[in-house]
Amino acid sequence: GAVVSQHPSRVICKSGTSVKIECRSLDFQATTMFWYRQFPKQSLMLMATSNEGSKATYEQGVEKDKFLINHASLTLSTLTVTSAHPEDSSFYICSARAGTVNTEAFFGQGTRLTVV
Amino acid sequence: KQEVTQIPAALSVPEGENLVLNCSFTDSAIYNLQWFRQDPGKGLTSLLLIQSSQREQTSGRLNASLDKSSGRSTLYIAASQPGDSATYLCAVRPTGGGNKLTFGTGTQLKVEL
Numbered sequence: 001g002a003v004v005s006q007h008p009s010r011v012i013c014k015s016g017t018s019v020k021i022e023c024r025s026l027d028f029q030a031t032t033m034f035w036y037r038q039f040p041k042q043s044l045m046l047m048a049t050s051n052e053g054s055k056a057t058y059e060q061g062v063e064k065d066k067f068l069i070n071h072a073s074l075t076l077s078t079l080t081v082t083s084a085h086p087e088d089s090s091f092y093i094c095s096a097r098a099g100t101v102n103t104e105a106f107f108g109q110g111t112r113l114t115v116v
Numbered sequence: 117k118q119e120v121t122q123i124p125a126a127l128s129v130p131e132g133e134n135l136v137l138n139c140s141f142t143d144s145a146i147y148n149l150q151w152f153r154q155d156p157g158k159g160l161t162s163l164l165l166i167q168s169s170q171r172e173q174t175s176g177r178l179n180a181s182l183d184k185s186s187g188r189s190t191l192y193i194a195a196s197q198p199g200d201s202a203t204y205l206c207a208v209r210p211t212g213g214g215n216k217l218t219f220g221t222g223t224q225l226k227v228e229l
Contacts, residue, residue, distance in 0.1 A: 006159065043120075043205070043219040044160075059216075093159050105217075107152075109159040 002028045006108030021079045021111045023094030029074035030096035038091040084115040118143045122220035137191040139206035152205045196227045
């Protein structure tokens with residue numbers, strides 16, 4: 001399958017600072033990228049969907065001003081957690097899809113964010 | 117609203133045993149169902165994807181079945197190995213191939229020597 005790379009794999013930041021997470025499709029052009037959040041022992045919850053060159057679509061309950069998503073190219077999307085707080089500590093996973101809605105999405109390795 | 121449930125939440129088996137993981141979903145209007153493996157602190161690895169028109173898919177020691185009308189899928193693992201220890205997640209995609217995958221909470225599998 002296609003490769004999606006996420007960076008960093010782990011990050012610890014101080015409360016009030018911002019953190020950027022990158023998601024790259026290495027061997028295909030990702031027209032759509034997805035950002036998920038996973039709390040311990042819970043399932044993945046979709047946060048937002050981004051299409052290259054347009055604004056992200058956020059799921060209900062997700063603060064768009066807190067979780068800034070940029071999808072400026074067909075191989076890169078970024079998620080910035082602004083003014084992070086301890087409750088933002090979580091596992092963030094991206095996935096990327098090429099082509100139409102009927103194509104499979106591939107997942108990155110995830111980023112463990114700890115806000116202290 | 118689609119809800120996906122996985123039973124059991126955790127399972128421990130001795131090496132070599134065959135086992136079945138269960139996934140149920142409340143809305144049968146799905147486009148496909150996918151089984152993933154997640155190792156601790158890692159991302160997701162896709163194992164099998166079953167389209168709504170299919171009944172099962174096989175890959176090596178893995179076999180996944182789908183009964184859309186009853187809202188159920190099973191993942192069968194034959195001759196389990198310690199390397200199979202991981203969390204297994206199922207996810208359904210709505211009819212029309214929409215963006216949103218709805219995930220189950222997973223089954224944490226431990227295969228012991």
